[in-house]
Amino acid sequence: MSSKYPFAIGVTRLRKEPAWVMNFDLSGAIADLKVASSYVMDDQLIDVAGTAEWVHGGILITGKISTQWEGECRRCLGPTSGSLQISFRELYERVEPGGELAGEGDTYPYSGDIIDVGEMVKDQVLLELPLAPLCKDECKGLCVSCGSDQNLGDCGCVETEIDPRWQALDILVDKDR
Ligand SMILES: [Zn+2]
Ligand SMILES: [Zn+2]
Incomplete structure (x- = not known):
């Protein structure tokens, strides 16, 4: 069933037990994942599986995103589709509720005891969607x-x-x- 925050990870125990490595396996849909000639359907499930661990400076989330995309062939304009397998490794830094990250580093903010990786998943998929897909190489x-x-x-x-x-x-x- 769909939840409002399908990509939220509770990290209460992780913060209490820094040596623990937590496994997670999430699945949900994200709207408006679209670039010029390809997109992920609004109801397409995106699977995100990996581990969360406490490291100096924050919580490190490592894993893999898998989903399907659809698009328009750049040569014949016919329908085309494919799958995405994206590996990621991102650091989440804890900030006060509503707060911002101090630096401009490549980290994501989280507050309280929940990390919602939805924004990061969105960023990763938008980067990997093909800009000029082909229905087949020899189109x-x-x-x-x-x-x-x-x-x-x-x-x-x-x-x-x-x-x-x-x-x-x-x-x-x-x-x-
Ligand atoms: Zn002709
Ligand atoms: Zn084509």
């Missing part, structure tokens, strides 16, 4: 003349295409007129 794309999908067969435009040498002659003919 032939669309015909520049008639716009038909070349993967479905030859549209015949190649034969009617004007040879550039003849095109030059046409210009000469025009001049003579």
Whole structure:
């Protein structure tokens, strides 16, 4: 069942027992994961599994994000899809509720006893979504003349295409007129 904070990790015990390494396995959906030509469906589950451990300076969260994306082939504009497997390792620094991180480091803030890794998961997926996906490596794309999908067969435009040498002659003919 969907929860409002599917990526929240309770770290109370972790802060009390610094030597403990906690395993987590979360799953949820995130809306608006979209770049130019690919996106993760709003109801697509994103799996996040890994470990949380107390380290000097905060809580280190290490793990893997897995999900599926959909998009539009950059050559034929047809539907295309794929999967993402992203490894991550991020440090969460504790701040006062509503507080900000002091430095500009590459860390994420958390307050209280809960770390919500949702924002981090969102950042990671947005970085990994393909900007120019292909439906297949050998996609032939669309015909520049008639716009038909070349993967479905030859549209015949190649034969009617004007040879550039003849095109030059046409210009000469025009001049003579
Ligand atoms: Zn294609
Ligand atoms: Zn054509």
